[in-house]
Amino acid sequence: MEYSKLIEELKLKFEKQIVSVEEGADVPTLTVASDVIKAVIDFLKNKQNFIFLTDLCGIHYPEQEKELGVIYHLHNLVENKRIRLKTFVTKENPQIDSIVSLFSGANWMERETFDFYGIIFVGHPNLIRILNVEYMDYYPMRKEYPLEDATRSDKDDRFFGR
Amino acid sequence: MDTKDKTYTVVDAPEGYAGQGFFATTLDKAVGLARKNSLWPLPFATSCCGIEFMATMGAHYDLGRFGAERLSFSPRQADLLMVMGTIAKKMAPVVQQIYEQMAEPRWVIAVGACASSGGIFDTYSVLQGIDKVVPVDVYVPGCPPRPEQIIDGFMKIQELVGNEPLRRRYSPEYKEMLESYGIKIDK
Numbered sequence: 001m002e003y004s005k006l007i008e009e010l011k012l013k014f015e016k017q018i019v020s021v022e023e024g025a026d027v028p029t030l031t032v033a034s035d036v037i038k039a040v041i042d043f044l045k046n047k048q049n050f051i052f053l054t055d056l057c058g059i060h061y062p063e064q065e066k067e068l069g070v071i072y073h074l075h076n077l078v079e080n081k082r083i084r085l086k087t088f089v090t091k092e093n094p095q096i097d098s099i100v101s102l103f104s105g106a107n108w109m110e111r112e113t114f115d116f117y118g119i120i121f122v123g124h125p126n127l128i129r130i131l132n133v134e135y136m137d138y139y140p141m142r143k144e145y146p147l148e149d150a151t152r153s154d155k156d157d158r159f160f161g162r
Numbered sequence: 163m164d165t166k167d168k169t170y171t172v173v174d175a176p177e178g179y180a181g182q183g184f185f186a187t188t189l190d191k192a193v194g195l196a197r198k199n200s201l202w203p204l205p206f207a208t209s210c211c212g213i214e215f216m217a218t219m220g221a222h223y224d225l226g227r228f229g230a231e232r233l234s235f236s237p238r239q240a241d242l243l244m245v246m247g248t249i250a251k252k253m254a255p256v257v258q259q260i261y262e263q264m265a266e267p268r269w270v271i272a273v274g275a276c277a278s279s280g281g282i283f284d285t286y287s288v289l290q291g292i293d294k295v296v297p298v299d300v301y302v303p304g305c306p307p308r309p310e311q312i313i314d315g316f317m318k319i320q321e322l323v324g325n326e327p328l329r330r331r332y333s334p335e336y337k338e339m340l341e342s343y344g345i346k347i348d349k
Contacts (some may be wrong), residue, residue, distance in 0.1 A: 132287065133251045140286040 003028045003081065007048035007049060014040055021130065027082040037087045038097040045102055050074040051085060053099075056109040062143050067091045068119055072099075089119070098124040118143035173199055183309040190343035191327050197241070197267070198323040199229040201218075201316075204240035206260065208247030210307040215246050219307040228316060237263035241318060243296070246306075248276040249289045261296040262346055266331050269323065271315050272298045297339060 007021055007028060017040075019031040032040050044050035054073035060068055064090035074083050089096060099106045110121040111130040113156035118139035119126055132140065176195055178187030203225075207215055218225050225231065234240035249257055263268065272292050273282035277296045278301040280290035292298060299322055304316035330336060340347055 136286075145286075 003083075006083070009048075010040070010043070013043060025038050029084040029086060031045055031086045034089045034096050037070075037072075037085065038099055039100070040085065040097050041074070041102055044074055044083065044118055048076065049078040050076045050081075050125045051075050051101040053105050053109075054082070056099075056113065058113040058119055058141065060117060060120070060141065060143050063086075064088065064092070068094050068115060068142075069119055070119060094119045094162055096120070097122050098127075102123055115139075118142065143158070189243075193328060194324040198320040200228050200232075201228075201241045201269075201319070201323065202232050202234040202239060203230050203242040203244050203316075204234050204237055204264070205258070206243060206245045206247075206257065208245075208249065208253070208330075209276065209325065211246035211277065212306075214306045214309055215244065215312060218312045222315060223309040225316065228313070228320065230316065237261075238265065239332055241323075242266060243268065243270045244273055245270065245277040245292050246273040248281065248283055249292055250287055251289050254289045254295045257292055258295045258343075258345065267323075267326070269309075269319055270296055270297045271300045271302065271319055273302045273312055273315065274307055275303065278303065281305060292326060294336075295343065296345070297343060311324065 003023065007023075007030075009146055010030065011018060011021075014032065017033040017036040018153050019033060021031075022029040027135040030040075041050075054075050056070065058074050059069045059071060061069065068091055068154050069086055069088040072085040074085065076082070087096060094117075096119060098110055098136075100110065100121075101123065107125070108130060110124055111127060114121060115132050116131045116139055128134075129136065138145075165307035173195065175185065176187050178185055178191070180186075201344075205212065207213075213226070217223060219233070226291075230242075237243070241319055243261060243264060245257060261268070272278045276283060276288070276300075277292050280288050282305070284290070291293065300315045300318045302310050305327050307315075337347055
């Protein structure tokens with residue numbers, strides 16, 4: 001595999017903190033502990049030429065012990081290689097180091113992830129809601145709400161055949 | 163066809179007394195007649211209902227036939243706020259501010275399912291009907307409504323405008339109603 005050398009190096013450096021490695025059909029997916037995610041991204045950017053942050057987003061798996069996750073997609077523009085990183089935290093303490101100091105483009109993506117999942121990016125310069133209304137007091141993309149607004153008063157089930 | 167004999171009626175005269183060289187009616191009715199046949203709408207179009215409104219303003223349906231060809235793109239000169247389309251919760255204060263900027267008397271028409279009730283967007287980011295932030299006079303159902311329906315809604319507004327007592331906007335009930343929406347009252 002073209003990625004085997006990279007994964008060996010990562011394993012050597014972050015041996016204990018790498019939870020799992022999946023080498024699927026497309027790009028390798030590494031799940032790492034949340035306390036080293038910034039160090040892993042720093043290593044990939046500065047030592048392995050993964051200089052482009054394609055995407056950063058949140059995810060919620062209610063059935064997991066560590067429910068909330070952040071997924072990073074990095075792109076090595078020199079060798080045209082990609083890698084996917086995942087890290088998970090508990091809902092009680094959803095703190096992950098911000099990578100804004102590494103990638104400025106992560107600024108708004110981390111704000112969006114905070115806005116929808118309530119994941120706190122430690123060290124982010126301006127961690128406030130970006131898309132939703134400021135007074136919203138919950139995180140709408142968490143899988144803990146009914147699909148429809150339960151407080152609605154204007155939509156009577158009878159009129160919708162329910 | 164000989165056009166000489168054809169009589170044109172622009173609008174029907176209100177109830178009143180007609181005699182040789184005079185016509186008497188109430189001030190309410192005279193003002194209502196003038197207002198309802200020269201409404202200046204402010205289109206607040208955010209989605210597909212706005213496209214239907216473009217057709218409504220076009221030559222085929224021609225809202226100008228009802229005295230509303232002068233669209234006002236400033237709320238200061240508008241009489242009728244036409245909200246057409248989905249209003250996100252972030253847009254709600256904007257709708258309310260525009261309503262506040264309109265001078266009395268002012269009317270509001272909610273065109274389409276989204277403006278009326280949130281429509282299919284029963285979700286955290288969408289306002290479930292503009293009547294959560296501004297008082298609405300006429301609701302036009304449809305997703306989106308056809309131009310005929312928009313015109314029907316507009317004619318309902320005309321009916322309201324034509325029959326409105328001049329004192330209505332000064333009544334304590336009206337002020338109370340505005341206050342219930344948190345809308346600043348014109349002094």
